[in-house]
Amino acid sequence: MYSVTEVLVALLIVILVWILLVSPLQQWYSKHSRFCHLMSELPGPKIVPLFGNTYEFVENPLNKFTELLTHMIKTHGPIFRMWVGPFTCTVHVSSWRYAESIFNSSVHIDKSSLYSFLHSWLGTGLLTSTGAKWHLRRKLLTPAFHRSVLDSFQEVFSDKSDTLIKILEVERKKSESFDIAPFIWQCSLDIICETAMGTKMNIQESVSKNDTAYLKAISYAAESGLYRLLRPWLHPQLLFDISPRGRKYKKSVEIMHSFTNKVIQERKKEYLDSKRMEVNGFTDENEKFRIKKRRMAFIDVLIETTLGDGEEEKHHLTDEGIREEVDTFMFEGHDTTASGISWTIYLLGRHPDIQEEVAREINEVFGQESIKSTQKLSELRLLDRCIHESLRLYPSVPVIARELNKEVKLGGHTLPAGTELFIHMFYMHRDKELFPEPEKFNPDNFLPEACEKRPPYAFVPFSAGPRNCIGQKFAMQEAKTVVASIVKNYRIESIESPQELVLLMEMILRSQNGIKVRLHPRN
Template sequence: MEVSPPQELLFLFLFFLLAGSVFVPRLMKWYSHRLHFVDFMEKLPGPVPLPLFGNTWDFVVNPQNKFMDLMTQAVKDYGSIFRIWMGPFMGTVHVCSWKYAEDIFSSNVHIEKSSTYSFVHAWLGTGLLTSTGAKWHSRRKMLTPAFHRTILDSYQEVFVDKTSTLLKLLETKSKESKVFDIAPFIWQCSLDIICETAMGTNMDIQKKVSEEDAAYLKSISFVAESTLHRFLKPWLHSKIIFDLSSRGREFNKSVKIMHTFSNKVIKAKKQEYSMSHKNGVADKNEDIGLTKKRKAFIDILIEAAFAEGHDKKPILSDEDIREEVDTFMFEGHDTTASGISWTIYLLGLHPEIQEDVAAEINEVYGKEKINSTQKLSELRLLDRCVRESLRLYPSVPMIARKLREDVQLGEYLVPAETELVIHMFHMHRDKELFPEPEKFNPDNFLPEACEKRPAFAFVPFSAGSRNCIGQKFAMQEAKTVVASIVQNFKIKSAEQPKDLILLPELILRSEKGIKVTLQPRN
């Protein structure tokens, strides 16, 4: 039966009528929501947006090493809360004061990470750093015991061993009596530490770098740098477009290299676990305490996976385990190495404070290695120095959340769906709370000074329910490494703060490294 032209037109009319009844209301709802969102966003101070680019033109035409300067200028121009349009659709609100940040940190609602964290999903999956909702709550509860004091104490042996290797390398550099970049040495030491504590793998990167290790290290650096690059280029926010770009292809290649490394270790560790639980019986010597085997983070994850029994289906898949191991590998070495490097830099600028720290170390440890965690807690001036360096140069200079509800921040109502960025770098320079905010002053962290400040004035490890689960690990490692270096060397930094070029990739770096000279104390 043929359909006549009038009938064709009728069918076409009915089709568009049906389609319109479905899509037009949705379009109208989106448009109404969009007008509401834009209206509230435009009540916030901020630069005038351009078509298509929003406020990203300066980020596009300037190199990435100008990002911190641009953000500092924005704080001067618009104050401690302002908005920036990242392209035509993504509205971001930036807060640089504890007065606004405390409403986010103290909330159990605003805990979802920004959509920009999806840029590292290919690498870290949805582990503890990037997950949200029930998965995040479950993982947080599961992983908290891995950072118990007894576990951290067991890692001290690793901290001391890898730091001893670092000291030998620095001794060689000190004999040259030349300015050199100490950051790569600290970075490799920290990576050695995290490989053994997280993976249970002794890579000895400081002594030798295999071809596989070198590829892994290069991949981490490239992925970190690419994440900021992608954030600042709105057209690369689309995964399809990013994956088609040359950088996206190299990014995915780097992720594959890192996953191959992690998967190999997980496979070996699971085989080791299966052998130790053959026939459902664990190593009896370990059970009755005749041996004391130090557990790596991955061992704890595998045990958690089989918490319901070795013969049952694992609670965590290999991919789940890899998510958390990769997250801990990144957060446990890059951020810590950054904190250590900046502390060394600041002590090298202030020889009088450095000598006071050296005297404290000598009083507590003498010539002994920094191998006692109990004595480590007695290094109170050193502790204040590390915290003050984290104030001035926080390892993670900013974090971002996705608001799922409207929230009142001071006089401004910030709408749901906003990407909210909290700048710890600028928050920590509040002159009302830190007199002479650019000055390195460990007395800012005397107990009486801390008591006078608001709870969220200093948040290098974030705060609230989504604070960094590994902050005690990081502080213990940082104090061990810094104390060991100061115990053995006099440090002199070669550059003033005004000459530094800061790179806020996934962590805060100095573009030219941390240039120092070392002089043996003996």
């Protein structure tokens, strides 16, 4: 016979097991089974146990990713599901009709949980944060992209573009044809270092050993995102951390954080020193002039916001918070813009008639002047349309992902809260109903009268809605300056046809073999 105490203890254990284990498992199963049922209603490829639908992507090199994704969209339509391993199912849409209700919503603004892969690098800055923190950061960072701030950056855009032209001239004399993309990437990174961190790294001319390590770390961390996404066994943080890729990724993050932290401390010291000198009176007129003339970088705006004087309420950012935003801007602000510039150069090089029209427009507006006037830059309307058309055909960010916060119906299908939704702009921008001859480079697609006829979310290279890209004006201003500088000095001849290109749909859209061109000096 069992004693009363033993029976009570056993009963207590059963109750605890039920509360802590069985009940949550039942709830999870009930929720998961409904989720699985709703996902099964969607079209999609055949599921392989454990791998889901990623086995094709894993067994093929990354340069086959675009080809496989294109095949899935053609086979299963503009909305389909894809299992990433046994527990995560993603839904993919490639039509503005499905994306419209997401972009137009103030509810579905959370980035996919897969962006958490970037947390160890970017923290929870503007790109990866959610909820109240995202709203606060968005409000906090908006002044950093005011027109007056962008105007002050124009001199940097112009000077770095002039340096690019000198370097391209050297390369042109060495090789009849060459890949122009790395030179554009270096120019864009040069620009972002000075505008974001106030640091002149002169990347296009020469870089120090420490600078080189930082640049390599950015590249490695960025390309690791897609690699990890397509390998479900690397999704758990612990398994990724102990993997060879994870260990190298961690070292890359440490290098980047160390670099950014150093710059933050230097810029904070400069800021506080200048404030003390203002209070105590300047003893050196040269120093007074230097401080007054110094251009504010993105990092200075953040420091001013958290430390500056004024009656408005201050939102105090820690050094970690400043680093999150600077690292985010460094990542998002150079690769995306370099991609957009490279593709515009490629398309102009494929269409000499349009290129010559652009060259005439640039000469009429600027003549022999350097491209340092933002007012005159705004008059390059054909170039503006060319860049937009380039972003239609080759969007810098080909896909974005959101996590649905509420259940939603898309195309007759019910998507429950928590669904990971991928919106493929690369395919959305090729809608035959909205863009006749969708594969053709036609800047007239962006004449005002053509834009007015299209739905508002048919063209979204900078995302759309409340969570659109805060830096899109910065990107367009930089792109117009760099492209105008190149076209002003050279006639571009692109070598490869669109059919010969191998597109890499990583976090940024790029060509596997770069953008090969011949440059012919203009008289």
